[in-house]
Amino acid sequence: MAEPAEVRNIKVLVVDDEAMIREILTDFLEVEGYVVHAAGNGREAIEALDREPYDLVLSDLKMPELDGLALLSHIHERELDPVVVMMTGFGTVETAIEAMKKGAFDYILKPFKVEEVIQVMERGLERKRLIRENIQLKEAVTLYKLTEAIGSTLSxxxxxxxxxxxxxxxxxxxxxxxxxxxxxxxxxxxxxxxxxxxxxxxxxxxxxxxxxxxxxxxxxxxxxxxxxxxxxxxxxxxxxxxxxxxxxxxxxxxxxxxxxxxxxxxxxxxxxxxxxxxxxxxxxxxxxxxxxxxARLYEDLKRMFRETIQGLAMALEAKDDYTRGHSDRVTEYSRMIAIGMKLPQRDVEIITNSGLMHDIGKMGIAPEELHKPGKLTDDEYERLKKHPEMGARILGPVSFLEEVVPGVIHHHERWDGQGYPAGLKGEEIPLPARVLAVADAYDAMTSDRSYRKALGHDMAVSELRKHSGTQFDPRIVEVFIHEIERLRLGMTQAA
Ligand SMILES: [Fe+2]
Missing domain, CATH: 3.30.450.40 (GAF domain)
Structure with a gap:
């Protein structure tokens, strides 16, 4: 049972060109607790509707100047949403049905009993309330979904x-x-x-x-x-x-x-x-x-962490003239390969970051062993071989660096399964690790080392080719050679 009309503060616009009907309806509806305003024709009704919103319009169909149908069209065009109930004589029932097709809620035949009018009005108001609740529910659900989705992503x-x-x-x-x-x-x-x-x-x-x-x-x-x-x-x-x-x-x-x-x-x-x-x-x-x-805070945090790692990599290399800039170059070569392979942006990023951090595990190795001019002893070599796993241990606990772990831990695996630490073979080796292996080898060969001089570009390329399919993924070797030749050609042309 609906609450009394006065509690709900329901505003009704009565529209009829007959003063008598306007007055009877106004008096009666006011007694019943509705807030009533009356208009003598469609044009006056439009003015009233433009001034303030109404919950319900009770309108005659046939009126001079602007009739009930035109009033209905106006309500529709302005996207107003009062419940519209038409009043009509026997002769115009068909027009009344036409009005319902155009969005009127119902019609009442003249002459009518006022109780009947109230019944139709209340049914219309109830339906409007249900529609509104339904819309509110739909909006609430959509917003809930948005909140959920926003909560679950930081991108x-x-x-x-x-x-x-x-x-x-x-x-x-x-x-x-x-x-x-x-x-x-x-x-x-x-x-x-x-x-x-x-x-x-x-x-x-x-x-x-x-x-x-x-x-x-x-x-x-x-x-x-x-x-x-x-x-x-x-x-x-x-x-x-x-x-x-x-x-x-x-x-x-x-x-x-x-x-x-x-x-x-x-x-x-x-x-x-x-x-x-x-x-x-x-x-x-x-x-x-x-x-x-x-998302921005998270991005900042990620950037800060990356800078910290980059700082650590630089600190690691700064102690040794021979490896200075190695991580940066490997990063650049890795990115070049990833772009050359037309990988999605996200993968390019992961591979680039993996390049930057690939040797971070060397922090755990004593500097005199790391930069020893002569040959390493077996023990020393075994310790050096631990650096990929050490790197994974450093990076693994940081949630947004997890994605670089596969590249870091497997960058010394070989295509033929003879590498370390896991002895993975072919495509078992994560793609970032296969990319890093090529980038790392090229940079190592073309840089001076404590135990040998740098090879020239052509020699390094022919070494990569020689070990393609045994040490390296052949597809990556081809992409790298293609891209680095293009880069060098660009540089000579620019010079
Ligand atoms: Fe390494």
Missing amino acids: LNRVLDLAMKVVEDELSPDFTALCYRDKPSRPIELRLTRTPKSGGLKLTLGEEHFGRLQQFVDADAPILLNNEHVGIVLEGAGEDVARARSFMAVPLRMDGKLSGYLCVGSANPNRRYNEGQRRLLAIIGSKAGIAIDN
């Missing part, structure tokens, strides 16, 4: 992609933009925009627009603009501004500070955004802000 791109997708699913915009500052000291910039293929709005937001948005934020005013008002923010954002019918934006806060905006625009006259949708966007914006913050 900034993935987070942004998700947030944009939720905005698109929920608000069907013709323009979506994410603008934020990279670092606290940097200005806000347009980072990501999406426009659907047909009917999309191409808008270029810059400093002047962010300045205007900031004024709204400073005044604590919601940024929701419809019709000609969109220009207040969008003026100067390109030719498509003239096509924009609705625009809203919510601030993104990172680390508690205003750091950007999530904006959407619509070019569809029937899709003007409302306050409820703006709040939905605000929730998505707040989740996106937190996620960008987290």
Whole structure:
């Protein structure tokens, strides 16, 4: 049983050209607790609807100036959502049915009993309540999914992609933009925009627009603009501004500070955004802000750790003139091979990082053994052979360095299974390790060592070829030779 109407504060617009019917309905509905406003024809009704929202419109069908059907079309065009109940005489039942096809909830035949009117109205209001709850539930589920997904990834791109997708699913915009500052000291910039293929709005937001948005934020005013008002923010954002019918934006806060905006625009006259949708966007914006913050902190942490490792690798090499720059060169050669093999960006990154850290395990070896000019004793050699495993032990416990462990631990394996530490063979050897083996060997051969002089490029290449298929993965040898020749050719041409 619904609560009494006065508790629910239900606003009803009664529209009829007969004063008598208007008065009877108004009096009766007011006694029943509804808040009632009356209009004498369709045009007056439109004015009333433009002034404030109504929960229900009770309208006559046949009226001078603007009839019930035209009023219904107007309600539909403006995307208003009152329950519409039509009143009609016997002669116009067919028109009443037509009205229901156009979205009216029901019709009442004149003459009617007022109790009957209340019954139909209450059924309509109940249905509206259910629809609204359903929408709220759907939104709640979507937001829950977004929160879950954001919580489960720290990749900034993935987070942004998700947030944009939720905005698109929920608000069907013709323009979506994410603008934020990279670092606290940097200005806000347009980072990501999406426009659907047909009917999309191409808008270029810059400093002047962010300045205007900031004024709204400073005044604590919601940024929701419809019709000609969109220009207040969008003026100067390109030719498509003239096509924009609705625009809203919510601030993104990172680390508690205003750091950007999530904006959407619509070019569809029937899709003007409302306050409820703006709040939905605000929730998505707040989740996106937190996620960008987290992802950025994680990126910083990763970068710091990588720099630390790089520092350690340099410290390791600095003690020895012969190996100085070795890790950097191996890193470069490894990256070159990975790109030459057309591997996905993610794999290129893993292989590059593995190159940087491949010999980090040598930190555990005494410097006098590591840089001994003469031949190593068997014991010393056995200890040196432990450096890949030592490296894995250093890097393994750090969660985001786990991915470089396979390359580091297996970079001395051989294609024929005669390498160490595991004696893996062929494609059993992780790809990063096979890449590193070639890069490492080439750099070792072309650098001076304490026990021999450097080989020239041609000699090193012919050595790689000689051991291709026994020590090295033949495919990688070919890619490396192809890429390094190209690089050297480029360098001679440039010189
Ligand atoms: Fe090594």
